[in-house]
Amino acid sequence: MSKIQRGVSLYSFQEEMFLGQMSVEDVLAFASSIGAKGIEILPEQNMPTFPHIDDAEVARWQEMLARHGAHFTCYDMFLDTKLRKGETLSDAEQVESIRRDLVLCNRLGIRNMRVLIFVRPDILEKCVPYAEELDVHMGVEVHAPWHLEHAWILRTIDVADRLGTKHLGILPDMGVFMKHYPPEFxxxxxxxxxxxxxxxxxxxxxxxKIMCEYTIYEVAVKMGGNKAEIAMAETLRHAPYANPKRIKDYAPWFRHIQAKFYGMTEDCTDPAIAYEDVIPELVKCGWEGTLSSEYEGNRWIQDVMPVDSREQVRRQHVMFERLIARAEAQREIV
Incomplete structure (x- = not known):
């Protein structure tokens, strides 16, 4: 049986939480109710006193998770490299900022930390001793327009291999598998x-899969595109379709997945992201980790209809269950 776990990122419910329609505990209760018990947290957004988190706050979160039979899966860190006066953080200051996050990650009992893609591999190399000491895996987010085989991503993998560490790797965002253009866009x-x-x-x-710059040129110059049309064409820069069959080659370096999606149909299918191709590959290679829902369709529909993140996330998890079960059945036949 597949050891793939299901979870949610609190980021998926940003609309309702911002409007005061859901609390963090409401999200935990809902996630647990659909079997998505792994919780991905964004401390800068979800912990008002961040980065000054006392033991009482840590205990409050642990008690809240326990009430709903949930557990933390991933900590999303951010790195502000620019200061208010326009100055840039030194390398030492960047390392210290990441070390601070690693310490809090460990205090919260989390073993995976999402690292923003722009963090330099040499900075992360300096952080590896801290990650090893605190037993936290630093996963560089593979986010569009980057992809699994992008040279920048390979640099991080090269560092991990050279150091022989199990505490540095990658963390794929499923937006890199955009097979079809999202209807919401x-x-x-x-x-x-x-x-x-x-x-x-x-x-x-x-x-x-025409090169995006050609399309942007066609729309802007040859078709006399208006502002909305040019903006739509420019979204293609962030709409890559990586080859799902290459997942097995990179699985050893990731333990968590941000399962991005923009909208699910009523029959619980994703019309844009190629989950029907990705999940069988994950099952086939025996990957063990968490598929963490990351709903980002809210910003594309909020001008015309109420956002219902709960229903969207519920549908995604129905799809996950179906695709995992089907892939398991096919593996048994083979």
């Missing part, structure tokens, strides 16, 4: 004035 741009025929051209270009 298209609808929003059309509401902003994109002509249907131009929008269709952009969707068709993405479907054929």
């Amino acid at each position: 298209r609808a929003r741009f059309e509401r902003q004035g994109a002509r249907p025929e131009v929008a269709q051209f952009i969707v068709d270009q993405h479907e054929q």
Whole structure:
């Protein structure tokens, strides 16, 4: 049986939490109710006193998780490299900032930390001794437009291999597997004035995986694109489709997945991200980790309808259960 676990990122419920419609505990209760017991936290957003977290606050979170049978899976760190006066943090200051996050990660009982993609590999190399001491895996987020085989990502893997450490690697964001253009994107741009025929051209270009710069040029210059049309074409820069079959080659370096999605259909399928191709590969290679829902469709629909993050996340987990079960059955047959 597959050892893939299911969870949610608190980021998925930012709309409702910002509007005061859900509390963090509401999210934990909901996540647990759908079997998504792994919780990915963003301390800078979810802990008002961050970075000054006392033992009482740590205990409060642990008690809250216990009430709902949930547990932490990942800590999302941020690194502000620029100071208010326009100055840049020194290398030593960046290392100290990351060390601070590693310490809090450990105090919270979390063993995976999401590292923003722009953090330099040589900075992370200096942080490895702290990560090893505190037993926290630093996973560099593989976020579009980067992908698993991008040279920047390979640099981090090279550092991990050279050091022989199990505490540095990557953390894939499923946005790199955008097989089809999200319907939510298209609808929003059309509401902003994109002509249907131009929008269709952009969707068709993405479907054929035409180099995005060609499409942007066609729309902006040859088609006389308006502001909304050019903006829609420019989203293609962040809409890559990596090869799901390469997942097995990189699985040893990641323990957590940010399961990004923009919208689920009523029959619980994702019309954009290629989960039907990705999950069988994860099952096939025996990957053990957490699929953590990261719903980002809110910003694309909030101008015309209420956001229902709960229903969207619920549908994604119905899909996860279905795809994992199907992949397990196929592996047994083979």
